[in-house]
Amino acid sequence: MLRLKSTSFWLGLALVSTHQVTEAAGFALSEQSGSGLGNAFAGAAAVAEDASTIFFNPAGMTYLEGRQIVGAVNLINVRGNFDNQGSQAARNPSLNGEGGNLGSFAAIPNLYYKQDINDQLKIGLGIGSPFGLKTEYDNNWIGRFQAIKSELKTVNINPSLAWKLNDQWSLGFGVSAMWAQAELTSAVNLGAAESSIKTKGDDWGFGYNLGAIYQVTPDTRLGLAFRSKVDQHLKGEARSPFTLANASPSSTLNADITADLSLPETLSLSSFSRLDDRWELLTDITWTRWSRFKALSIMRDNGSNTAIGTTQEHWNNTLRYSVGLNYHYSDTLKLKTGIAYDQEAIDKQHRTPRIPGNDRIWLSLGASWQYSHETKLDVGYAHLFIQEASIYDDQRALTPSRGLVAGQYNGSADILSLQFNHQF
Template sequence: MISAIVLGLGAGGAHAAGFQLLEQNASGIGNSYAGSAAIAENASTIFFNPAGMTRLPGVNVSAGAAAIRPSFKFSNKGSTGLGGTPGIGGDGGDAGSLGVAPNAYISWELNPDWYLGLGIGAPFGLKTEYDDNWVGRYHSKKFSIESININPSIAYKVNERLSIGAGVNWMQLDADYQRVAPFAVGPGPTYVGDLNAKVKMKGDAWGWNLGVLYQVTPATRLGLSYRSKVKIDADGDTTLTNRSVTNPLAVAGIPRPVNASANVELPDTAIFSIVHDLNSQWQLLADVSWTGWSSIKSLDIQNSGNVPGDRLDLRFRDTWRVALGANYKLNQQWTFKGGVAWDQSPVHDPKYRPTSLPDNDRYWVSVGARYNFNDRTTVDIGYAHLFVKSTSIDNDTAAAKGTVRGDYKSNANIIGLQVSHRF
């Protein structure tokens, strides 16, 4: 069987659970993104809650990047090859890869009531990549996904307490997936060796987002935001090359490349945040967020010609994330940050855990600092370490790929820098 698996499987897990990237700014890393929909400390509020622009007078720009380094180390515990034969190959090395998530934002106060904004970020991404001859190579060898999201926004200050905001989103995904595919010929058919299968795809679509910001008291602020689902219809090609078939006549008729297509409905998200100024120095933050990962039950690939398609049974579940944080203002220049979070994974059954997404529940612990050069320019730096729960896999959902059975030891490190300026 010749097949490929596309969009949404290889985000790596060094971010929000699944393949979503929370790192739409670096200023929130130090708080584990607690208070994200209510803090509105710079123009990056456009992504988390566009209503927060009403707290930013004048013209504000903010830009930064987060470097994300996950680690996924597999230990084989009885994996099998094709037809239940003993699995042959190594443990795959460290499948995690370094990724960078950039962002840029600008907000503009038209008048005291109306605000416009534009945000650019990468809400999904990163990569997993195994050694060439690892035991699970029929499931995946490499997956990378890159995204870009462009988010024009508008906000209205209803009164001194209440603000509302909205935006539209244009998102593009690029995916590159590689695995080893068994090749059979003749009646029976008879297995004669392996092919390398590579799929490259691209797609884009539109979505929208809404936000509300409410100042309950001078010291307490609430934020609520929602981002819609985005359905991506992607197309590209599947390329097949010989890997280990010794008879050149057997592979002479393989079409390469062929057209490929797939679609995926990326999940919607909702965030509820609280920010409370305890006193002139201490600020407390909290966050509860929900992600509708159950929109992705499976991924189905269609290839043209005589190249069979593929179906990956994922059975994702909706997930929750809870974060708590605090800021301490030492003086006019320095503010120090801290935060913790629990982040639930959409993958909950070892049977349906794909090797391209060896994801599990994780805990965030983070620290950071903000430095004010003056009342217009600030620099934020943040660091987070993600402790990922020990992860088992027993994926036998595709007979033509064998069974991957074992455990992953995983973690991730994130460091980011954000520069913000008000004109």
Template sequence: MKAKSAMLVGMLGILAMASPAFSAGFAIIEQSVSGLGNAFAGGAASAEDATTVYFNPAGLTRLKGQQAIAGLHVIVPSAKFEKENASNALGQPISGGNGGDAGETGIVPNFFYSANLDNGWSLGLGVTAPFGLVTEYDKTWVGRYHGVKSDVMTININPSVAYKVNDRLSLGAGVSAQYVDVNLTSMVDFGLAAFQSSGGNPALLPIVSNPDADVYADLTADDWGYGFNLGVLYEFDDDSRIGLAYRSRIDHTVEGEGDFSLQNPAFLSAVGLQAAAQAAFPDQDVKGDITLPASASLSVFHRINPQWAVMADVLWTEWSTFDWLVIEFDGGLADSVTAENWDDSWRYAVGATYSPNEKLDLRLGLAYDETPVPSAKYRTPRIPCEDRIWTSIGVGYQIGERMKIDFAYAHLFVKDSKIDKSTADAENLSRGNLQGEYENEVDIASIQLAYSF
């Protein structure tokens, strides 16, 4: 498995640097800088450059010649937690701070290539990171038993083909080979486990939920999965078109290793429990199932005149596939189970582009993005997302005959999100109660180069 990961990094270079930040759920729509300027409104209908490989492969038939695009998105999220209550199953307060800013800056690159064969057929290739998240807290924060670090990275290789049926209708399809790498860490309250296994020995109460008695669990696993995408583009005339696109779900069974380490071996040795802690948490193999959701989008694009174009988009994501997060251990530990119970989510976007001349495009967009998390009960520190409103601007400039550069910026106003994890639910008996609220926001800055030949 490690050799497979090393080969992937060698093949794809900079893509392996991607450390995406959380989005609505943990999907990453940031696959086009030109599209970001319009808040990705009209994504399945605009088809103005090779990034249409991701949003609607049928749009490839609108492009002339060949084009290569490289884009880079810097995503800067902020997720600051404020505790209301943190206590263990015995009702004792859990020590620690609020964990700092859990948002981690992420770099999301992508690459696209398109070729029009001038016989009705067009080809395309997209290399993207369609899902990902990074959140990280201090190891001694009050919610450490629910999560410390969460890092999910995907790389999706998506060759596509499109055919122009007639002057109005184009069809497209693609296949995806998708790699996913998952790293989840958390603290284990060994002091509580030792107290309970002793039958409630009061002498062990001082080590319950004591950071010096904690065990650090570091789980890493990866997998390849496969899926497909389909698209339809219908052009009413030269200025108006509608697009429909679908991406399939992709099932992954990730396998890897669980490493466990004592946070303060000397402390546990002093209370006579070092050997017991090491015996209870040996390093072992881990496995889990992840289904990354299907999505479908319906988009419209209309050019009012040579200077102005408007577009709109609605996107559905099948997040209801994410109902449980289950990690299986093969070394005797009980499975780690977290109920997610996510709902399908919707995203709505509108945008406009003003082109004062043939070289310059000025873009703006607005979007509303629903969270798939149904309630505070099912929100976890790993993904503390909520509903968000996107505001975005962008500029594209034609440099000479073949090169175009695009810049875009978006700010996401994210609703404060509440969390309510309770030991009344069996999965939280060892993790504790955790109630509080997150203050969230996201900034995105992007650059893209397109070369036509």
């Protein structure tokens, strides 16, 4: 009976870690627009280039005429490797690999629709994935008791409204219905045997976003946008195959568990300036309140309202800075570039194998081709230089079975976005 209680405790802690999966800072995804990637999303809350402004600043819909549909796919390839520097295996010393490439490939779609109610009032709908991604190690790596596979998926449905007050001011408002699903696998010590656990949970949460654009001069505008937190109350199951005395080898241990998660709010300040007939300058600063993640608790989902376990996080608020340039090569072709510095929310003292990321620099290129009066095609590419990240995750005081993971992480990422824009 003691063994079952101990296992339930670790299954609960496993679900806590599931939420800590990403390629961007914390577990946010910036890739919400194919047209914005070429500028490293500089000026995103002010540029109002197409209906993807619904996500970045709904007030930007007032700069778009008629009906418009935008569809994009963002192809993300993340690479990461662990360099062992003093890790200590929990058991089975022969299983001490470094995990292989812990990165993954993902295709993230976006879809937006916008139409006019009248000259001052616009409505729109955006569908995308603001948070998530995946890391996965080899099953026999030295830190398998801390992590093997971690995956977070989200879908956000975002109806929005924009109102043009006058020639200088535009305001926007939207609501968000966000579905989140988290999944984790890792090794677990069940008495004399080594086995594995898998946890999975999901939920719907709700929030809102606000935006304003001020037209400073005919050639310059400023955008301010806020996205609220979205509270999730994940419910799921933890499952581990194992063998008990007097039980068949196919016996499994199931535990119903819940975890509260707040996806953080963001505040963005952007500018867009037309320098002359050819050049445009875009800037952006985005703040994210990751400091909400001080600790995550897992509760038993059996009506007792008792905690299974708590993981300390102590994440930090972050800033993302970006600058972009556009060059109008011709009436139908616009060339783009951008650079961004993206802070990580996690410091060395609290880094785990679930999220081994660090600060990153974005270098982006892109192009926009006006194929016809109604149709425009965008392509964007970005390479992310991720700073080397050190880790010292010692779980031996908590339980000897989890061991010590110590070393360095190296990684990078490439993003390719393709976008189709059609005006009705």
